[in-house]
Amino acid sequence: MKTIEIDDELYQYIAGQTQHIGESASSILRRLLAIETKELVIKPSNQLADISTLVKLVYSDNFLAEKKLVNRFISILSTLYLCNKSLFSVAAASLHGSKRRYLAKNEETLLRSGNNTKPKLIPDTPYMVITNSNTARKIYIIESLMQNMAISTHIIEQVTKQFVTK
Amino acid sequence: MKTIEIDDELYQYIAGQTQHIGESASSILRRLLAIETKELVIKPSNQLADISTLVKLVYSDNFLAEKKLVNRFISILSTLYLCNKSLFSVAAASLHGSKRRYLAKNEETLLRSGNNTKPKLIPDTPYMVITNSNTARKIYIIESLMQNMAISTHIIEQVTKQFVTK
């Protein structure tokens, strides 16, 4: 459970939507947001996405509309984290080059590990990635991560293939 | 202010709807619930798009995620065409500077009307726009178009305000 703060008026509005005595805020809000929330409700409670999310991503119009590989790179990383936070964290911790660290929660770590590493935040994630690398290295990073996260070879192939699609 | 308790999944969902860094829970919820309400109440015509499409666009995650003003510029133009093709065409025909033509169906027209006008195709549209201009001129172009399309001042203000959001 989490706690959020809302203004009094909004609170009254939500409370006014109660359908049975003792109904929880979550229950009311889920009903009000029903359309958007539907898919979320049927998912296992401790996982927000599965691997199909990753596959969908790399074939999506949005993804393919993005021409800059950095952005494709980062959105793949963001989705990988979403798929499995703990596996991602383990994989991220053991991924590095001879000098450079590739992923870290701390910008300093990445800055100190090399010159001009250009760390960027991975959205919806506590992690940052190094960005100053050529395409081959970006592929290496996502491939390594996926392998360490025990993602099937078939899916890894699809993702890397879509990654470089021009 | 009041505090409510919600489950983690729902919390994630709501947090994921954040449109601006630091946006409050109230703000997010109000938007989600307001849009929801509006859609239930207003559903009179069977048009493919109305002006609300434009408003939704400029508040959408996708739009705000795009930091380059050219791209915001072009997506607004694309939506304006979708909203009303004939009004758009009329407005486009009468919009130009002292030398430059701003919109045309023909690239040549735009190239010949000035130097380095950098015409770009407006997606889902038979039109092209010139792109080599500063922010003020881009605002001028969308403002003029919207005015000539008889869009309300209030909406024009919202669109131009969101356009330059950083």
Add this chain to the structure above:
DNA sequence: GAAATGATCGCGGGGATCTTTC
């Protein structure tokens, strides 16, 4: 010498700023 990794720097696009026109 070859392969793997690092990081410099060339290239292109965006749009502020300078130039020109009205």
Add this chain to the structure above:
DNA sequence: ACGAAAGATCCCCGCGATCATT
């Protein structure tokens, strides 16, 4: 001649190929 509007040059910055290093 002066200010405002419009045009378009060109600086800045990000991307990532290419070159340097291990």
